[in-house]
Each structure stands twice: as C-alpha cells, then as structure tokens.
Amino acid sequence: MELTDIADDLAATLYTEQQIQDKIEELAKRIDADYAGEKLLLVGVLKGAVMVMADLARALTLPIEMDWMAVSSYGSGTQSSGVVRILKDLDTDLTGRKVLIVEDIIDSGLTLSWLRANLSSRGAESVEICALLRKPDAAKVVVDVKYAGFEIANEFVIGYGLDYADKYRNLRGIGVLAPHIYAS
Ligand code: XMP
Ligand code: MG
Numbered sequence: 001m002e003l004t005d006i007a008d009d010l011a012a013t014l015y016t017e018q019q020i021q022d023k024i025e026e027l028a029k030r031i032d033a034d035y036a037g038e039k040l041l042l043v044g045v046l047k048g049a050v051m052v053m054a055d056l057a058r059a060l061t062l063p064i065e066m067d068w069m070a071v072s073s074y075g076s077g078t079q080s081s082g083v084v085r086i087l088k089d090l091d092t093d094l095t096g097r098k099v100l101i102v103e104d105i106i107d108s109g110l111t112l113s114w115l116r117a118n119l120s121s122r123g124a125e126s127v128e129i130c131a132l133l134r135k136p137d138a139a140k141v142v143v144d145v146k147y148a149g150f151e152i153a154n155e156f157v158i159g160y161g162l163d164y165a166d167k168y169r170n171l172r173g174i175g176v177l178a179p180h181i182y183a184s
Pocket of ligand 1: 105107
C-alpha cells in the first residue's frame, strides 16, 4: 500500500519507500562493519519492527540469526508507563551472545530501556539497539541507541510496520496520521 492510497488519512508524508531503504542500507553498512566476523542475534520487537527487521536483515551481509519478542507496556491510552509485560519471549538462550534489538520507533524510551536491561540480565555479551525512528522531544529516559535512523517530531506516525489500531502497517512509506482519524 502506498501513502497516496490513504492520502485522506494523512496529515503529512514523512519518508518514502526509497528514503527508508536508503537509511536501512546505511545502518546495515555500519552494523556489517561493527560485527564483522561475529555471530549476531537480531531481536525484533513485535509487531512494529517486522518491516525494519525484514529489510535490515536482508541488507546485512553478515550471517545473522533472528528471534522475536512481544511486549506490552502497562499504561493508560497511548502513554507508555515503563512497566513492561512479556507477551512472547525469545526462544534463544542469550548466554554469551551479541544481541542487536531491532525496533521501529523510540518514543519515551521506557520500553527499550527495560528491554535492554532485561536481555542484558540473561547473560548476553552485548546488547545494542537499532531503531528506525526516534522522537527526541518525547524522551523520558535516555537510551543509548547505537544505530538510529531518522529523528522525528513528537507526532503520531504510521506505516512501514507502525500502526494505528492495527491498521496502516502495510504502507510502504511513513506518514503523520491526520488528527480526524483518532478523533473519530
Ligand atoms: P516507548 O514510549 O516506551 O514506546 O518508547 C515505544 C513504542 O510505542 C509505540 N509508538 C508508536 N507507534 N506510531 C506508532 O504506530 C507512533 O508514532 C508511536 N510512538 C510510539 C511503538 O509500539 C513503540 O514500540
Ligand atoms: Mg514497537
């Protein structure tokens, strides 16, 4: 699905498919260089990171393994609380592993800071983060994101895995959701 297919639901276009792919290539090159000769485990955070994971994994020339986690953060409405519950855990033993968490977006940072601490506590040798988008103005905790894609304003964005009420994940680009959608 293209951004133009849902133009009425968008306040703005943020990134086209090509801009996203270029950014992912750039991140992949850095990751390839940093982990050359290593056995890297990519951990995708369901469901939003599915597209980033699929494209990043294929852009890498490193041999990688993939695993997935699903988490939900307790809190009211759209506010993340930092209290995180695991809905689906990893299948992989992290002892001695080099782990790269793959995320779509960092908002308050609470989910990722919890996740990094959780994965580190399982004996991983290293835990780094790759996130396609980041909202610096929304940060409540400082999260060291080694591989960060685009910095965006504090607006609700959709597409390329990001949803509103589980819709719009299959958009090829990323856009800002029009306020009339969440007001209705
Ligand atoms: P925190 O606040 O803990 O939460 O960093 C990050 C998670 O919140 C979701 N999120 C969004 N999802 N458009 C979305 O579709 C957005 O603009 C947005 N901001 C935050 C997302 O699930 C992310 O993993
Ligand atoms: Mg997410």
